[in-house]
Amino acid sequence: MTWVWGCPSANSVVKAAKFRPVAHVPLGTVVGWSGPIEHDEDGDVSATDVVEDGVADRFLLDRATWDILVERAWSDFPYEVCGLLGIRPDGSIEHFPIDNAERSMTYYVMDGRQLLRAMRTIEDEEWQVAIYHSHTHTQAYPSATDIRLAAYPEATYLIVTLQDRDAPDIRAFRILDGEVIERPVAIRDEQVA
Numbered sequence: 001m002t003w004v005w006g007c008p009s010a011n012s013v014v015k016a017a018k019f020r021p022v023a024h025v026p027l028g029t030v031v032g033w034s035g036p037i038e039h040d041e042d043g044d045v046s047a048t049d050v051v052e053d054g055v056a057d058r059f060l061l062d063r064a065t066w067d068i069l070v071e072r073a074w075s076d077f078p079y080e081v082c083g084l085l086g087i088r089p090d091g092s093i094e095h096f097p098i099d100n101a102e103r104s105m106t107y108y109v110m111d112g113r114q115l116l117r118a119m120r121t122i123e124d125e126e127w128q129v130a131i132y133h134s135h136t137h138t139q140a141y142p143s144a145t146d147i148r149l150a151a152y153p154e155a156t157y158l159i160v161t162l163q164d165r166d167a168p169d170i171r172a173f174r175i176l177d178g179e180v181i182e183r184p185v186a187i188r189d190e191q192v193a
Contacts, residue, residue, distance in 0.1 A: 058184040059130070059156055059172035065093045066187055070168045072097060073134035073160040082108040084115075085130040085158070086122040091188070094127070107145055108133045130172070132158035139163055140171040142180050150175035156183060 061069075065085070072081050079100065086094040096118035099111040122129050131152065135143075140161035142150070150157060157173045172183040 058186040059158075060091060060186050060188050061170070062093065062188045065095065066170060068095055069132060069158070069160050069170055073136070073162055073168065076100075076103070077162065078105050078136045079103050080105060080108045080134050080136060081160075082110055082131075082133040084118045084122065085132065086118075086125065086127040087130060088125070088127055094121075096121070100133075105136060128156075129154070130156040130158055132160060134160040134162065136162045140169050142173055142175060147175055147178055147180060153177070158185075 072083065075081060081097070082100050083098045084096040086096065088094070096114075098114040098118060100108040101111045102109040119129075129152065133146075138161065140159040140163075142157065142159065146157065146159075153174070153176045155174075157175055158170055159173070160168060160170050162168050170185050172185050174181040174183060
């Protein structure tokens with residue numbers, strides 16, 4: 001069985017990848033967002049909060065996860081890659097790379113068995129989920145296909161772009177009934193234990 005998800009990504013077989021770390025992004029920097037960042041009334045920020053009134057809270061990534069996602073995007077270039085992130089209550093992140101069954105440069109189809117295994121773990125552990133894929137030649141913004149196929153309103157959708165080969169970027173979105181709400185991506189100052 002093959003499950004189709006919101007857009008491009010590729011094979012998890014890691015080839016000689018052209019990995020470029022994000023040394024140009026200082027720790028704690030909010031990436032890809034110019035709007036206000038709001039917090040819960042108690043001041044807490046979770047990796048998956050969305051604030052009322054259409055203002056999205058930031059999506060937190062640790063440096064290692066950012067680097068893993070960028071490295072993965074390079075791993076099967078020029079094809080798209082995909083996978084899931086399981087976000088624990090303490091904010092730490094588990095990475096689930098999933099093969100792009102179609103190995104396409106313009107869309108992704110997650111391998112059904114790998115997807116089922118990852119979703120079972122995420123659901124059994126009651127973690128939040130983020131769905132990621134790469135855009136190898138276009139900006140990190142949901143395509144019409146991404147929006148049409150977005151089936152999980154509670155999920156955050158991450159897009160890793162390699163459009164600027166020297167400065168890969170990751171942007172996060174919520175997709176609710178066809179409406180795209182960007183969430184600023186922030187690199188956490190320290191790794192969550």
